[in-house]
Amino acid sequence: MLRFKSLGSGSSGNATLVQVMGTPPFRLLVDCGLGLKPLLYRLAAAGLQPDDIHAVFITHEHADHIGCVLALCLRWRIPVWMSRGTHAAIGSPNFGGLLHIARDGETIDLGGMQLTPFTVPHDAREPLQLSCTDGSAKLGILxxxxHATAHVMAHLQVCDALLLECNHDSELLSQSSYPSFLKRRVSGRYGHLSNVAAGNIASAITHSRLKYLVAAHLSTQNNRPELAHGVMLKALGCQRSDIVVAGAASGTPWLQI
Ligand SMILES: [Zn+2]
Ligand SMILES: [Zn+2]
Structure with missing residues (x-):
């Protein structure tokens, strides 16, 4: 059994806890895109301390995913996984023997939890997203x-929960005050998913086991929670409560699969 909780999601910072419900439990932090102080505060609000995190996985080098990873891992001696390209893109810092290189398609066995990273099209050096399983439940994080590729779709099949980017509403983005180069970047093939593109992915994968869909990484300017929720509801035809929108600062409650 797995449970997971977003500690916050969006361009101001992404961090997600994934926990295997064993004794003792095993906890992974996916991305660390917050300052150390807000991260510690949000962990404490979830009843946790940095010592309760057993491993960190970083998806790519953008500031909203990297945040305080170096300080966190060095201070609390937490092992960290990222691609070689991501490590190079942040200046190849010395993680003091705690760094492990993650590669597309190579499953990482953390003892009780297996992660499978996969390559995604995004404007970073070597971005990876991932699926996590304890051998029975599967969580996809994206x-x-x-844009969706056959490779991405193959890795997301038959998830029990999916944390999926719903970055923007295309109409709101086109009308927004963003400069045109930024609009092109966000909506481009190496940018971010619109609500409709995310809905198309969710409906196209085999989602027969899907218990929760978490709409994540919403733009504060170019999206609204009810728009993302509505598109996902239409795409999946599920119960309203099966779709959870992750807040920029509030994240989500613990969700169990
Ligand atoms: Zn990014
Ligand atoms: Zn991001």
């Missing part, structure tokens, strides 16, 4: 994606 927060920064320009």
């Amino acid at each position: 927060t920064d994606l320009g």
Whole structure:
């Protein structure tokens, strides 16, 4: 059994806890895109301390995913996984023997939890997103994606929960005050998913086991929670409560699969 909780999601910072419900429990932090102080505060609000995190996985080098990872891992001696390209893109810092290189399609066995990273089209050096399983439940995490590829779709099949980027509403983005180069970047093939593109992914994968769909990485300017929720509801035809929108600062409650 797995449970997971977003500690916050969006361009101001992404961090997601994934926990295997064993004794003792095993906890992974996916992305660390917050300052150390807000991260510690949000962990404490979830009843946790940094010592309760057993591993960190970083998807790519953008500031909203990297945040305080170096300080967190060095201070609390937490092992960290990222691609070689991501490590190079942040200046190849010395993680003091805690760094492990993650590669597309190579499953990482953390003891009780297996992660499978996969390559995604996004404007970073070597971005990876991932699926996590304890051998029975499967969680897919996909927060920064320009467009769906066959490779991405293959990795997301038959998830019990999916945390999926719903970055923007195309209409709101086109009308927004963003400069045109930024609009092109966000909506481009190496940018971010619109609500409709995310809905198309969710409906196209085999989602017969899907218990929760978490709409994540919403733009504060170019999206609204009810728009993302509505598109996902239409795409999946599920119960309203099966779709959870992750807040920029509030994240989500613990969700169990
Ligand atoms: Zn990004
Ligand atoms: Zn991001």
